[in-house]
Structure formats: C-alpha cells, structure tokens
Amino acid sequence: MRFWTLIVAALFLASAWTPAAHAADPLQIKTGFIRQTHSRETISILDIPAKDDGIAGAQLAAEDNNTTGKFLNQVYTIDDIHLKDGDDPIAALNTLLGKGISLIMLDLPADQMLAVADAAKDKDVIFFNTSAPEDSLREENCRANVFHIAPTYSMLADGLAEYLIWKRWNKWFLIQGSHPEDKLFGDAIRRSAKKFGAKIVDDRTYEDTGGGRRSDSGSVQTQKLIPVATQNAPAYDVLVAADESDVFAGYLPYRTYDARPVAGSGGLKPTSWDPSHEQWGAAQLQNRFFKLASRGMNARDNQAWVAMRVIGEAASRTKSNDPKVLKAFLTGPDFSVAAFKSQRLTWRSWNQQLRQPILLGDGRMIVSVSPQEGFLHQFSELDTLGYDQPETKCKLK
Amino acid sequence: MMCLDRGFFFRRALLLTGCAVALAAPTPGIAFTAYISNEKGNSISVIDTDKLAVVNTVKVGQRPRGIELSKDGKELFICAGDDDTINIIDTKTFQNIGDLPSGADPELLILSPDGKLVYVSNENDNLVTAIDVATRKEVFDVPVGVEPEGMAVSPDGKTLVNTSETTNMAHFIDLDKREIVANVLVDARPRFAVFTPDAKELWVSAEVGGSISVIDIATHTIKQKITFEVPGLDKEAIQPVGLAFTADGKKLYAALGPANRVAVIDTATKKVEKYLLVGQRVWHLALTPDGKYFYTTNGVSNDVSVIDVANLKVIKSIQVGSFPWGVVIGK
Numbered sequence: 001m002r003f004w005t006l007i008v009a010a011l012f013l014a015s016a017w018t019p020a021a022h023a024a025d026p027l028q029i030k031t032g033f034i035r036q037t038h039s040r041e042t043i044s045i046l047d048i049p050a051k052d053d054g055i056a057g058a059q060l061a062a063e064d065n066n067t068t069g070k071f072l073n074q075v076y077t078i079d080d081i082h083l084k085d086g087d088d089p090i091a092a093l094n095t096l097l098g099k100g101i102s103l104i105m106l107d108l109p110a111d112q113m114l115a116v117a118d119a120a121k122d123k124d125v126i127f128f129n130t131s132a133p134e135d136s137l138r139e140e141n142c143r144a145n146v147f148h149i150a151p152t153y154s155m156l157a158d159g160l161a162e163y164l165i166w167k168r169w170n171k172w173f174l175i176q177g178s179h180p181e182d183k184l185f186g187d188a189i190r191r192s193a194k195k196f197g198a199k200i201v202d203d204r205t206y207e208d209t210g211g212g213r214r215s216d217s218g219s220v221q222t223q224k225l226i227p228v229a230t231q232n233a234p235a236y237d238v239l240v241a242a243d244e245s246d247v248f249a250g251y252l253p254y255r256t257y258d259a260r261p262v263a264g265s266g267g268l269k270p271t272s273w274d275p276s277h278e279q280w281g282a283a284q285l286q287n288r289f290f291k292l293a294s295r296g297m298n299a300r301d302n303q304a305w306v307a308m309r310v311i312g313e314a315a316s317r318t319k320s321n322d323p324k325v326l327k328a329f330l331t332g333p334d335f336s337v338a339a340f341k342s343q344r345l346t347w348r349s350w351n352q353q354l355r356q357p358i359l360l361g362d363g364r365m366i367v368s369v370s371p372q373e374g375f376l377h378q379f380s381e382l383d384t385l386g387y388d389q390p391e392t393k394c395k396l397k
Numbered sequence: 398m399m400c401l402d403r404g405f406f407f408r409r410a411l412l413l414t415g416c417a418v419a420l421a422a423p424t425p426g427i428a429f430t431a432y433i434s435n436e437k438g439n440s441i442s443v444i445d446t447d448k449l450a451v452v453n454t455v456k457v458g459q460r461p462r463g464i465e466l467s468k469d470g471k472e473l474f475i476c477a478g479d480d481d482t483i484n485i486i487d488t489k490t491f492q493n494i495g496d497l498p499s500g501a502d503p504e505l506l507i508l509s510p511d512g513k514l515v516y517v518s519n520e521n522d523n524l525v526t527a528i529d530v531a532t533r534k535e536v537f538d539v540p541v542g543v544e545p546e547g548m549a550v551s552p553d554g555k556t557l558v559n560t561s562e563t564t565n566m567a568h569f570i571d572l573d574k575r576e577i578v579a580n581v582l583v584d585a586r587p588r589f590a591v592f593t594p595d596a597k598e599l600w601v602s603a604e605v606g607g608s609i610s611v612i613d614i615a616t617h618t619i620k621q622k623i624t625f626e627v628p629g630l631d632k633e634a635i636q637p638v639g640l641a642f643t644a645d646g647k648k649l650y651a652a653l654g655p656a657n658r659v660a661v662i663d664t665a666t667k668k669v670e671k672y673l674l675v676g677q678r679v680w681h682l683a684l685t686p687d688g689k690y691f692y693t694t695n696g697v698s699n700d701v702s703v704i705d706v707a708n709l710k711v712i713k714s715i716q717v718g719s720f721p722w723g724v725v726i727g728k
Contacts (some may be wrong), residue, residue, distance in 0.1 A: 284502075
C-alpha cells in the first residue's frame with residue numbers, strides 16, 4: 001500500500017489576507033481518497049490511464065478549495081491510498097479513520113465500495129462514489145452514507161437515447177460484450193429503448209476471446225473481423241455498443257458491414273465529462289487541469305474534482321469540518337454545486353445521486369448535451385435521465 | 398437564429414425563439430454609438446443608435462468579451478481572452494493602436510473613475526491586475542479567488558470589487574492598500590457586480606445560483622437575495638449575468654441568460670416588476686448616455702435587443718456578429 005499525503009495549502013497561510021482571520025488556526029478539512037488501479041487494457045493507446053487517473057481531479061479541486069480557503073482560513077488536504085491488487089480496502093478505510101478523516105472519496109469497484117461503506121456504517125463518515133456507475137448502488141444497495149457523483153448506467157443510456165430519438169434514429173442494433181458490466185450497460189440501453197420508444201432490431205453478444213489490445217498488425221485483422229460481426233443485421237439506424245471492458249466497441253466505427261453510425265461504448269459516447277468539453281466556462285477548468293496533470297481531464301478525473309468541490313462547497317458554506325454539520329448541509333435545501341455543465345447540480349434526495357447533464361462526445365468534441373429539448377419532467381428535466389423517484393428501490397439507511 | 402421583425406412572424410418569433418420585435422422606432426436625437434464584442438466572431442459590431450443598424454464591423458483579437466470606452470470616448474479597450482491581451486482600438490479610425498499587458502485570459506475590465514487605470518480579471522491566474530493606460534504598464538496585481546470575473550469600482554474610486562466564479566465570493570479590494578479587506582460568500586458562479594449610485598449597496602449576480610445578492614457596503618454582509626420566477630421556465634434556466642442601473646438609479650435591469658429575458662427590479666423594494674423578452678442567452682446590457690435605451694447582447698441568437706426604458710418595451714432586434722457578449726455605448 002502506498003500513501004501520499006497532499007498538503008497544498010499550508011504554504012499559503014504565511015501570507016497576509018484578512019488580519020481578523022489570522023488570529024485563529026485554520027480549520028482543517030481532512031479528506032481521504034481510496035482507489036484501485038484502472039485497467040490498462042484499452043483499445044486506444046490514448047485511453048491508457050495515467051498514474052494519477054482520477055485522483056488528479058481531486059487534487060485540482062483541493063487547490064481550488066484552498067484558494068477559497070485562504071479567505072476563510074480553511075485548509076484542505078487529501079490522504080491518498082492507492083490499493084494494489086489484493087490489498088484490503090477495509091484496512092485502507094481504517095487507516096484513514098485512524099487519522100481522524102471522515103470525508104472519503106472512493107474510486108473502487110461496486111463490491112468493494114459497498115464493503116467500505118458498510119464497514120463505517122455506525123460512524124460519522126461521508127463517502128463520495130467518484131467512479132462506480134452501477135445502478136444497484138443507488139437502488140436496492142443504496143446506502144445513506146454514500147453520495148454518488150458518477151452518473152449511472154441508466155443515466156448514461158438515457159442521455160444517449162434522448163439524442164438518438166431527437167435524431168429520429170429509432171432502430172437500434174445492439175451489440176453487448178460478454179462481461180457482467182457489459183450486461184449492466186446493455187440492460188440500461190434496453191431499458192432506455194423501451195422508455196423512449198426506440199426499437200432494438202437486433203441484439204448480439206460479442207465474445208471476449210482474450211488476448212491483449214496492442215499488436216503491430218492489429219488493423220489488418222480488425223478490418224476483416226468487424227464487418228463479419230456486424231453483417232446480416234435487419235435494417236437499422238445506429239449500432240449501439242455495450243462494451244464496458246473495452247474489448248471491441250472502439251473497433252466498430254468505420255468498420256461495420258453496413259454504413260451506419262456507432263454509439264454507446266464506441267463512437268458517440270455518453271459521459272459525465274470529456275477533455276474536449278469547453279462550454280459554460282469549462283475551458284477554464286480544462287486549462288487548470290492541464291497545467292496540473294499535463295494531460296486532458298477525463299470523466300473519472302472530473303468526477304473526483306466534483307466530489308472534492310462538493311466537500312469544499314459544504315465546508316465553506318457551513319464553516320465547519322464536522323461530518324454531522326456537513327451531511328446536514330449536503331442533504332438540506334440549500335445545497336448545489338456548479339460544475340461547468342450549464343446549470344446547478346443537486347442531489348436526488350431519494351438516493352443521493354448527483355443530477356447532471358450527460359455529454360455526448362466522439363472523443364474530439366462534444367456533439368450534444370442531454371437532456372434534449374422537449375424531454376419534459378414535472379420536477380427537473382435532469383430527472384428524465386436514469387431511474388426516477390417513482391420507480392426507485394432505494395430506502396436510505 | 399434570426400429575430401424576425403415582421404408582423405407576420407410576430408407571434409411565432411416570440412413563442413419559439415424568445416426574440417422580441419419592433420413596436421416603435423426611437424425618437425431621433427443625438428446619435429450614440431454602441432460597440433458590441435462578438436466572442437466567436439473576433440470582431441466588434443458598431444451600431445448607430447439613431448439608425449438602429451450596424452454601420453461597421455471591426456476585426457479585433459481572439460475571443461473578445463469585456464469591452465470599455467475611455468472617458469473621452471476616443472479609445473476602446475477590448476479583452477481578447479485567447480490572445481492574452483487587451484486591444485486598444487481608435488474609435489475614429491477603428492485601427493488597433495496598441496495593446497495593454499493584461500496577463501493570461503482577460504475576460505472583463507473596468508476603468509477607474511478618473512480613467513487613468515484599467516482593472517482586469519485574469520481567469521487563469523486568479524489575479525486582478527491594474528494597468529496604467531498612459532504608460533501601458535502593469536501597476537500592481539491582487540490575488541483573488543478561483544476564476545475571477547466581475548469587476549466594479551465604487552463611485553469614490555477607493556474600492557474595487559471582484560467576483561470569483563468558483564470561489565463564489567465578492568472580494569473587496571482597498572485600492573490605497575492594494576489588498577483585500579473583505580470577502581463575502583455569495584451564490585454559485587458570481588459573474589457581475591455593480592454599486593448602487595448612492596454607493597451603499599453592491600449587487601452581485603450568481604449565474605448558476607440563479608440569484609442576485611444585495612450586499613450592504615458598511616457591514617460587508619448580504620442584506621437580501623433576489624430570486625426569479627418565470628412561469629413555464631425551469632428554475633435552472635434562469636441565470637442572471639449582466640446588471641445595470643437606470644440613469645436615476647431607481648431600477649436595475651438584470652440579464653437572465655438562457656431565460657431569454659431581462660428582469661426589471663425596483664432598487665428600493667428589490668421586487669421584480671417585469672420580465673422583458675429579448676434574444677437568446679442574454680449576457681450583458683448597457684444604457685445609452687441619455688438614459689433612454691438599454692442594449693442587450695444575446696449570445697445565442699446573434700443579435701442585440703433595444704429596450705425602451707420609459708415604456709418598458711423591447712423595440713428592436715439588431716443582427717450583429719457571432720456570439721455577441723459585451724456592450725458599451727458612447728457619445
């Protein structure tokens with residue numbers, strides 16, 4: 001297990017700001033970050049995660065919070081625990097608890113996330129899920145001590161579906177990978193089709209037969225494989241791929257048997273963030289991130305940034321580091337956070353999922369942002385994305 | 398999308414695009430000149446306020462947003478954000494006669510009351526910079542919160558206010574000491590600040606928070622928050638940005654962004670008295686020197702709406718360049 005302690009702000013405290021605030025010691029807002037290493041098995045070399053994938057976003061937000069903290073006499077720190085294969089996340093949790101840390105960001109697979117949340121059930125600890133998209137974590141397995149920043153599979157699928165419907169691309173050819181998480185995303189896409197009236201005209205599985213992604217003659221074979229995998233389909237408008245494991249979706253564009261656009265895990269992707277997003281002041285965040293990390297900000301980086309900004313928002317508004325006070329603010333009527341997504345973001349009170357627009361990007365630029373015009377909702381148009389309150393299985397405990 | 402000012406399309410334009418249309422022509426008088434910065438057009442549209450038409454389009458630096466006139470009206474200062482500079486444009490010849498060293502990504506600027514200094518917010522550096530107009534040299538800078546944007550100078554010229562969009566504060570800077578003396582936390586993404594003419598209050602718009610905070614200058618506390626409600630519009634779509642008082646100071650006009658409306662607020666009671674339908678995504682607004690008309694920049698519909706202050710009516714839309722953002726009006 002490796003530990004990095006990030007203390008950005010202490011240096012700033014020497015400089016004079018408001019004389020009145022100087023009298024007291026700064027309020028310490030100590031946070032933790034527990035993360036697993038992300039898979040390096042990606043189809044595109046551009047998607048291989050950096051060493052600081054995810055956490056870099058939280059580090060940037062800590063810098064942002066500390067700039068604000070100079071004026072409020074607050075200091076934000078992150079204790080980063082990077083798990084290796086086989087490391088026990090509960091031990092990491094206990095390490096953080098031992099340091100008196102009660103605000104913890106998690107970048108963990110769903111099962112580990114649940115185990116960590118349940119291990120701290122009786123303590124005043126607030127968790128922020130920065131990466132796991134499983135709907136079950138917000139539905140039957142929801143937990144009162146977890147706030148979800150990452151959008152769910154159903155939110156992502158609905159965000160894509162609204163755009164495809166707006167385009168009148170109503171006939172979908174679905175290809176799903178053979179891993180459990182591919183099925184979760186595939187099921188979310190099937191649910192979206194039903195919800196918005198699209199028709200899945202063909203539904204296939206693409207078997208992962210193993211092997212690495214890198215080779216010196218890859219394109220030659222791929223060029224022949226993908227047309228075969230996509231031929232003999234009934235007439236369709238768009239090929240939708242559910243490939244969370246990055247096995248085949250990246251190969252689909254330009255290689256399908258029929259000349260059709262690709263969406264889902266390849267081609268036009270629904271996401272919380274993309275390095276090419278620049279609307280609504282996002283260019284400023286992208287610039288700051290590039291300066292810090294020497295790379296573009298991806299969805300995991302951004303979700304971690306939002307998590308740390310949520311902590312900053314709560315601590316700066318309440319002027320407190322007490323998890324009870326912070327939780328009351330987070331679940332209260334006054335909470336919202338600005339995240340360069342055109343509007344304020346708030347929680348779904350019934351499962352503590354962050355409401356958010358879904359970006360649709362092709363990796364070069366943002367093609368559209370859902371919810372689409374005309375998809376109405378009696379409370380918030382953002383609630384046209386994903387499971388809504390009337391259908392929730394969550395009982396927060 | 399164009400705003401059509403033909404009766405035939407009247408109802409449709411109002412309903413669908415949020416465009417308002419010509420009801421009456423303004424009374425001819427002394428013509429003023431309105432300068433519009435076109436964020437994506439990299440240009441300035443020059444409008445003759447008598448003709449209600451664009452009479453010139455001037456190429457400037459990249460991503461022009463903040464725009465101000467020198468006190469004598471002879472020079473335009475334009476923040477060219479992507480060029481990391483401020484262009485100085487001669488208002489007679491429309492030639493670029495120089496630049497001011499703004500620092501990285503200048504967005505908004507404001508002149509000191511005596512016109513000698515320009516204050517700029519640098520979004521990428523978390524700094525407010527003061528530049529001497531005569532020498533074109535930086536005089537000092539003050540570190541502020543994350544993503545500084547809105548700028549206001551008190552009528553006595555002693556206090557500069559800057560709003561920081563991600564820190565969510567109004568920073569009060571003492572210009573003699575050149576340091577921050579107070580910070581007031583407001584709602585999310587504060588974009589613009591303006592002092593009341595009596596200098597007793599500062600009004601700050603929060604774009605994402607959807608509110609205007611009225612700050613008492615004597616105590617540096619928020620005495621009231623103004624929120625908005627437009628039937629049929631999501632609360633999230635109401636995003637106040639630009640603010641401007643009428644000449645008598647009795648009303649404040651607030652541009653509400655994607656709500657496609659300008660709110661007219663009574664300064665004393667803080668009550669919203671009317672919503673005026675303008676073009677799409679209204680950013681900023683400026684008053685003609687005679688106090689009779691407001692010009693609003695509508696970022697998405699690429700036009701400017703002209704509001705008749707006496708009759709509380711939008712009288713004209715004028716097509717300008719691509720993504721109009723800032724506006725300043727001179728004699």
